[in-house]
Amino acid sequence: MSTSMDPDSVGGDFADGGVLTTDFFVAWFDDIAKQVRLQRERLTALDAAIGDADHGTNLDRGFTEVGKALTDSPPTSPGQALLSAGTTLIRRVGGASGPLYGSAFRAMGKAVEEPVTLAGFAAAFDAGVVAVEQLGKAVPGDKTMVDALVPASRTLALAVRDGVGVREAFELTARAAEEGARATIPLRARKGRASYLGERSIGHEDPGAASSALIVASLATVAAVGS
């Protein structure tokens, strides 16, 4: 990863002059669906340890439906893509993760303005994270997806401030999310199903934090592929 990369050359297929196109968002959801399918068993196993063994199934169902929705009614703007994905998740997933991720993408979709610069995306992303925090009333350290999303958003904002290019910014963000997810392992859950386990929730990675890391990782993957 070089820090001197030209933003303009990043995400070439999707990003036009450092701008994230509708195609970029569609590709993002494509990749999330692919990764969720690949990691379905892992996410479900994480949920089996401290939850009810359905997180992988839930997200697989949800992002498959997102893919269908985006194919059936191709979005004409990034905002539309995000809104459509969010609505689909809310309508199709159920459970805790459905409304949380659904609201996140909907909040992003509402916040985003065209053309989507990296700074604009970072602000929208943060709006999504805030939506999760407000809906779930979880704070960092509660051992939820918030533990992956908040550091991701913070890292992305810093990258924007530092003028880092899209690809590298997303790579840093993905790493922050991944670290946030792993950092949930020693925590004792205070929100969601895992909180019922008390002490016994310690020592396991939170499934929602893991899926958040996956979703953010897809950002980086798609940006990299597009270059």
Added chain:
Amino acid sequence: MSTSMDPDSVGGDFADGGVLTTDFFVAWFDDIAKQVRLQRERLTALDAAIGDADHGTNLDRGFTEVGKALTDSPPTSPGQALLSAGTTLIRRVGGASGPLYGSAFRAMGKAVEEPVTLAGFAAAFDAGVVAVEQLGKAVPGDKTMVDALVPASRTLALAVRDGVGVREAFELTARAAEEGARATIPLRARKGRASYLGERSIGHEDPGAASSALIVASLATVAAVGS
């Protein structure tokens, strides 16, 4: 086993001058209870293979109760001992084996006349076997206790005809019952629960035939101990 043994010397504690005393019958039921307890798991396992996995438990419960009944109201005659045992089995066992064995002992008790000579016992034993055949409507070859009891009774009758002593007669009888039980292995059941299995009953020893062999073996054991 010598064929020239003096009947008078056999079963000394119980048999008086070749005659089977009330004590002999009490000892018989004692030994049956002991053997059933020891072989409970084996009988239940045989029943698990082609029945409902309760034959050992049924007989253990039954002969334990027989022991209690004979202790609580000590019989004053062989006939009383047999009747009491039979009634207890009918009242306490349930299942197929309860009425069958119960009726057998009751029929023996009714048929037996004092003093109980070997010939008298053989006739009473046969009355018991006939009671089983009549109640259960099974014939030899149906893969039931009848397959052990009928050859046992026949062997005992022949031993009486040949003037064989008590101990040896019972040993021969026990062997015949044991062989009859083993001979049920290749049979296909036509009576009782095992018949539901059709072909699949082949290759397993019938639990009731096995317990009949055990009951007859106790005759020989008690006669031998008593000498």
Added chain:
Amino acid sequence: MKKLINSAESMVDDALAGMAAAHPSLLVRDRVVYRASGPRAGKVGLVSGGGSGHEPLHAGFVGYGMLDAACPGEIFTSPVPDQIINATEAVDGGAGVLHIVKNYTGDVLNFEMAAELCDDVQVAGVLVNDDVAVQDSLYTAGRRGTGATLFVEKIAGALAEEGAPLREVAGMAAEVNERSRSFGIALTSCTTPAAGKPTFDLPDTQVELGIGIHGEPGRTRAPLASARELAEVAMDAIHGELPLEGDLLVMLNGMGGTPLIELYVAFAEVSAFIHGKGARVTRSLVGNYVTSLDMQGFSVTICRLDDTLTRLWDAPVETPGLRWGR
């Protein structure tokens, strides 16, 4: 073995204590479960019984519109004559008593012995033998009694409640049995508490076809298949003996360890099969009614209804295991 019990030996008595505590409408005395209200003068009494481990059968069907008394034996072991004699004498309201007996050697022998000894009561009996997995031939003890027992108890019970005489009640019981057939499939063995381990070993990829209700292995093994395919096996077997036509009462019965959601999945297939034959499911039951301890699996029992049977099925019933109309 993992069971919610105090001991294998006390299991039946402990459960009966629980039934007595849960259901003030029942009276439990000397291993017999009675209606607490006692016999009704002029009403034919209904007595059934059999091994325990099939709950709610039979004790759960004691009450208005069904049994007057149930005689629970040890696990999978028929009751003893004393229980049956006591029950028969206690429930006689002067109109006689019907013994409802599932066709198993042990049940038959013990009920026969009891009936013979009930000198002061007019006793009639009906033998339930609905299980088509067993050929009724010289080479078997005859078809087993399984799910149809519930139908017989319900419909004969309703007729008795109407005041019909013993001969009619017994005739109706026999008719229900004649019109009913069952077939069962096990996904897992049960574990009797006394044995402490599964009665049979069944690989994860296989099922037992044509099981009874005592954890006996079935007639054959087959690969584990979809609910649709398994339902078809059961329905083909039943249809072969009892052509499916007209109005049918259908019970999709769980063997004790199968959750309700799976029973509904199977019922959808059974119902579709029946419609495919041009017959109608006009009454149904889905649940764990005639069980084999913790066995996973199901059985289907079909009864061909007519107007009288439908009316008697619909008649009020008030028992722990089956209740409607009051």
Added chain:
Amino acid sequence: MKKLINSAESMVDDALAGMAAAHPSLLVRDRVVYRASGPRAGKVGLVSGGGSGHEPLHAGFVGYGMLDAACPGEIFTSPVPDQIINATEAVDGGAGVLHIVKNYTGDVLNFEMAAELCDDVQVAGVLVNDDVAVQDSLYTAGRRGTGATLFVEKIAGALAEEGAPLREVAGMAAEVNERSRSFGIALTSCTTPAAGKPTFDLPDTQVELGIGIHGEPGRTRAPLASARELAEVAMDAIHGELPLEGDLLVMLNGMGGTPLIELYVAFAEVSAFIHGKGARVTRSLVGNYVTSLDMQGFSVTICRLDDTLTRLWDAPVETPGLRWGR
């Protein structure tokens, strides 16, 4: 994994098809189960829902005297807002609709989203949180909703049937919840069809104490013990939060894979415990009502009755899972 299903994906829809086929009193449309008779003008509508796998909860409690509609989600996954919105709008008879929601993050979020979007219907909600295994503190998502859900649905349903206004029905629902506490113990894990293997591994010698109804492991493990000892663990936990006194409604609930005979064994112990505290079991339920797929184990739910609650509990109910008085 051995399940009586066609596929993990179709399981919920297949089971709903079975429910529709079995119960002409129900109407199943777009993953919502309604009373076939439709809304009654002036009656408060009751809507509940949650993940599937808890049958008969909730769909089995749709009918006269209980729910107007149930929204079944995927296995152990709360329903989505669309289902809840559709159900709420369809059952409104002009008197408003009560949402009965078990306290799980997913259920709460989805019902909240739905309630917000039901512009034309007056919606009230009750959160059921009866499970004493979870401390209701800042450090948890709060107590879980388990067995008391059935009590809330029954008693609030009876009050709604009497024509009480939404405010009163919601108040009664909250009161029943407040008066009720539960505790559950698992002997085995359940297996979700999608995961295909047991959610947790539990050695043959251990039990999970303080489980929920989604196959979540409990708070702690303990050695397998007698029904008496396990019942004591559950009852001590409940008694610690809801002192046992006066008239009690007691549910001895099976987790789906435990046969009825074992539940009665446990009920005898629970009943003895209660009498030991000087309280009375005046109403009871023993059976598999609020389940976790094929999990073996049980839960106890206790509700402190008063005359009004007793009257409403006794009021007629006619649903697939609970029926009396009609």
